[in-house]
Amino acid sequence: MVMQGVWYLVGALAVGIIIHFDAKLLWRITPFLYVIGLAVMLALLKYYDPTLAASTGSKNWFKIGSLTFQPAELMKIAYILMMALIITKHSVAHKVRSLKSDFGLIFKMVLVSIPVFGLVLAQKDFGTMLVFLAIFAGMFLMSGISWLIIVPVIVAAVVLGGSVIFLVTTDAGRELLTHVGFKNYQFARIDSWIDPFHDPQGKSFQLAHSLMAIGSGGMLGTGYNVSHVYVPVRESDMIFTVIGENFGFVGGAFVILLYFILIYRMIRLCFDMNNEFYAYIASGIVMMMLFHVFENIGANIGLLPLTGIPLPFISQGGSSILGNMIGIGLILSMRYQSADKQPIRRTRRA
Template sequence: MENKKGFADRFDWTLAFIILLFLIISLFAISSAQTTGQYGPTNFVFKQLFWYGVGVIIISMTMFFEPEQYKKLSWVIYGIGVFLLFMLFILPGSLDIVAERNNAKSWFHLPFGIGSIQPAEFMKTFYILGLARLITKHNENHLMKTVKTDFILLGKIALVLIVPLAFILKQPDLGTALVFLAITIALIIVAGITWKIILPIFMGSIVTGGTLLYFALYQQDFLTNTFGFKGYQFARIYSWLDPYSYASDEGMHLITSLNAIGSGEIFGKGYGERIVYVPENHTDFIFAVIGEEYGFVGASIVVSLYFLLIFHLTKITLQLKDAYSTYVCAGIIAMITFHVFENIGMTIQLLPITGIPLPFISYGGSSLMGNMLAIGLVFSMKFHHRTYMFAKNEDD
C-alpha cells in the first residue's frame, strides 16, 4: 500500500525558499557591482533575472521525470555532454559559433544575441548522473564486496572521469576540472569503497600535491622542461602566496578583493557605498562586493545560508531510499560545496584563484542554469520519493 501525497505535501517548499533568498541576494549584489562603470550600459540585473526565470523552467521540466527515468537515460545524457565538449574541441575558434575568452575555448554562442553557453557547467551534472548509474549498477552486481571488486569500480570510475576531464583541461579550465575531481572523491567515499584502498590513494595524492607545490616554488625549470608547465601557471601560485609582489599583474585581483572585504569591517559600508575597485566583481568576485558593503555580518549571513542549503540537501539525501537517488544528491552536494568553498576561499587568500563562480549569486547564465538543473534533480528525487507502508505487490 503506497502512502499517497498531494503536490503541496511532496514539493520541497523549504528548498524553494532558500533559492528565492539566493535570488534576492544575487540581484542586490549584482545591482551594486555593475555601478562601478566598468561594464558600460549592460544591465546584468535584468539578465540575471532572465536566467533565473530560465532556471525555474529547467527545475519544472526536471521535476516532470522520475528518478528511474533519469537512471535509464543517464548514459545518454552523459554522452550528450561529452559530445558538446568534443565539438568545442574540434571546431575552430574562428567560427562564430565558438566563443573564446581569456584564451579558453569553452563557450558556444547562442543565436539572436542571447549570449553564450558553457557546456562544462552542464557536464558536471551529466557526469553525476552517469557516475551514480555506474556505482549503483556495480554495487547491484557485486553484493559481496571485496578489495578486487572495489578496484574494478575505481577503474570504471576513472574511465568515466577521464573523458570529460581531458576535454576540459584542453580548453583549458582548471577550476572546472577540480570540481569534477571533488565530485568523484565524494562519490567514491559514498560508494562504500574500502578505506584500505581510499586511504593510500588520498595519502598519495597529498604527497603528490605537496611535491608539485615544492617543485613549483623551487624547481620551476624541471616542471617546465619535463611536463611543459607555462609561466602563467606558476604566476598564479606565486600571486596567491605573495600577491603584493605581483600587484601589477596576477596579484591585483586578490589584493583588491582583500582590500574590499577588509574595508567592510563588521557591518559594512552600506548598499552602493563601495570604494575599492574589483575587476569582475559581478561574477567570480561577487563575494568581495558583499563583504565590503555588508561587512562581516552580511558575509556571515551568506555563508550561513549556504550551510543551510547544504544541510537541507544532506537531510533530503538521507531520507531517500534508493541508492541511485542517494548518489545523485551526494554528487550535487559535493559540487555545490566545492564551488562555495573554492570561490569564497579564493577571495580571502585561503585558496588560489581558479575562476569558479559563487553558486546562485554570481552573474552567469551557464553557471546558474547548470546549478538550477542540479537543484531540479534534487526536487525530482524528493518529489517522486515514495514511502511504502507495506511491500508493493506487482500484480496489483
C-alpha cells in the same frame, strides 16, 4: 541584470520540469545525457568563441549572437548522473563487496571519467577540471569502497599535492612542472596566493584589491551598491568581494550560513534516501556545490589560489545558474518522488 533574471526564470522552469522526473526515467536517460554532453564538449574544441578564448586562455564558451554559454556547467550534471548509474549498477551486481570488486568499480569510474577530464583539459579550463575532480572524489568516498583502498589514495593525493606546492616554490621545480603542462599564468596565480601584495599593481592586482575591498567593508559594510575598491570581474568570479565590501563581515557570514544550511540539507538527504541511485546523485551534487562555494570564497579571501570558479546562484553567468538550478531540481525531485519508490538495498561487505 535583465539577462540574469531571464536565466533564473529558465532555471526555475527547468526545476519545475525536473521535479517530475522519477528514478526510472533518470536511469533510462542518463547514458544519452552523458553521450550528448561529451559530443557538445567535443564540438566546443572547434566552435569555441575565439574572443573569450583570447582573454581567458580557455576554449570553454560557445557564442551565438550576444549569448554565451559554457557547456561544462551542464556536463557536470550529466557526469554526476553517469557516475551514480555506474556505482549503483555495480553495487546491485556485487551484493557482497570485496577488494576485487572495489577495484573493478574504480576501473569503471575512471573509464567514465577519462573522456570528460580529457575534453576539459583540451579546453584548458583548470578551474572546471578541479570541480570534476571534486565530484569524482566525493562520489568515490560515498561509493562504499573499502578504506583499505581509500586511505592509501588519500595519502597519495596529499603527498602529490604537497610535492606540487614544493615544486612551485623552486626554479627547478617550476621548470619541471612546465614540461608537464603548467602555464605561466598558473604560476602567477600561485605567486599571488602566496604573497598577494608582492605586485599589487601587476600580477597580484586582482587578489590584492579583493582583500582590500573585503577589508574595507568592516563589520557592517559600506552599503548596497557602494564600492570604493575596484576588483576585476567582480560580477562573476569575485562576487564575494562585493558582498564583503557592501555588507561587511555580517553580510558575508550570513551568505556562508545560507550555503551551510543548503548543503547540510542536501547531505541529510543523502542519508535519508532509501534509493541508492538517488543517494549517489545527491552526493555528487553536494560535492559540486560545496567545492564551488569553498573554492570561490576561499579564493576571494586569499585562502586558496584564484581558479575562476563562480559562486553558486550569485555570480553572473547563465550557464552556471542553469547548471546549479538543475542540480537543485534533481534534489527536489528525490523528495517529491521518494514516496513512490521502492528502496534499493545497500550492499554488505564480505
